[in-house]
Amino acid sequence: MTARKRVEVAAAVISRADGSFLLGQRAPGTFYPGYWEFPGGKVEPGEDARAALVRELDEELGIRAAACWPWLVREFDYEHAHVRLNFFEVPEWTGEINDHVHSALSWQRADALTVDPMLPANAPVLKALRLPRRMGVTQASSVGVAAQLAQLEGALAGGLRLVQVREPQLATAERETLVREALARCRAAGALLVVNGDEALARRCGADGVHLPARALEGLGARPDFEWVGASCHTRAELLAAAALGADYALLGHIAATPSHPGAAPLGWTGFEALTTGLPMPVLAIGGLGRADLATARAAGAHGIASIRDAWEGDAR
Template identity: 65%
Template structure:
């Protein structure tokens, strides 16, 4: 049966402490009692962002002053084929005055989800658990001891996502280093993914794997880890990562880097165009520092990834 495609705008209202707002659907609605992100149907003549601003005014009594495009997902319900446009709502005016939900709740990303969750909204909860900054190790260049010291500084400053990428280390040294990174990061509640080495990730019990673009494009199914991401450089690679239902992608190079001087870069305009409308978070990579976070998120990025810029920031 062919179902009509319905566009819906949904808002992830974010507080400074990182909590996001969920509403419980009222008793006289479809999926009564289910939790959802606030929003509603895009009416004829509206853009998704205009629809979300209208819906949040009508439902919650607030006026949006700043939002960012984030993810786009599709879901087949029994009654409709829904295309959801998710936005991060960063600022608004007015106090919440809910007119449609049975309850509202500000949720901590790391906390257990609210149940039952509207099916189309469920995958968004995992995306919100993904930290906004990824540090990519370079112990081969820095030296193991210097890298671990830089890692400790970054973890103390709030880093919670680390990619171990050390093909240049001897096998035994790489295993020891990966175990040490995992122990230190786990101690702070963070996540560790291993670049291009599924066996090593399994051996040490890492949180997941990170696929280079060449490995990504050779795969027909997702590796069996909780967290799987990939490096991408064009739309075809990003769409393949989405088809495999990966949890995130890195898109690069955004800006010029010291390690690859003179190479072409995307810039923020191409980054926005390439990453638009995808169902998984995309982090920007290439010549970035923590100060670039707001620029990246305004361009549609979930956050940033970096090598030298991340480790130097905590020095």
């Protein structure tokens, strides 16, 4: 039996400040002609994926990637080959985009796609691009429910679009009140809300998803039936378990020293990169981080950051 052909590919999410990204339409005479894809191409022998992407963007689009950040890795079985796609984020480049290989180019947004069909491998990638870059984790058990809701209103007004309600110390009724009140505010702002650890509460309140603690990953036989499923992770094994479950994202930390983990050694960005290399889902960094750390986090391969205190302090933009 002939071994299935394996192809290593580097692909770019070339993005603008408004959140739009570039897609190219495959030309006649190629596999899947007319389908839309992220720019990129094959990794040649002796190349690493980043070098291949820099070369491909120069050859295909005439641009030089000024920033090329690892993001996620997806695998897909096409009729002609098993393809491993190494996705990088390219938010900065030099030169004018001048396409040499596609039938057309189009700037798109993941929440309002206007072109089709997309290459089959890209559905999870488009969903990952819908995930906001910053998550606020609630602290109502410390500040009180009323104060937390007031902080939430300010953060939503400032642009926060992803909220995790994590309140194990609150009484059940008080926690449900918080979820319902917070969800109403998130809905009005177009933000997502996930509930930590309590699937029944999340379902009862109509939350957008559930966020699983690491200890829950091993006992789950199937992915919870929510639009968004996330997981808190601290080790490579936990990240792989979250990926195997089909989680849409993971949190990994703690990155920096934080009062919530006194005496515990932080991962740092080198440790974060080592644990997240090659994962198929986006990972948000957590632990002692604020808005000023977002670019550093993304350069280290994070999709974004999650924070407890910083998310609710002042202007959340």
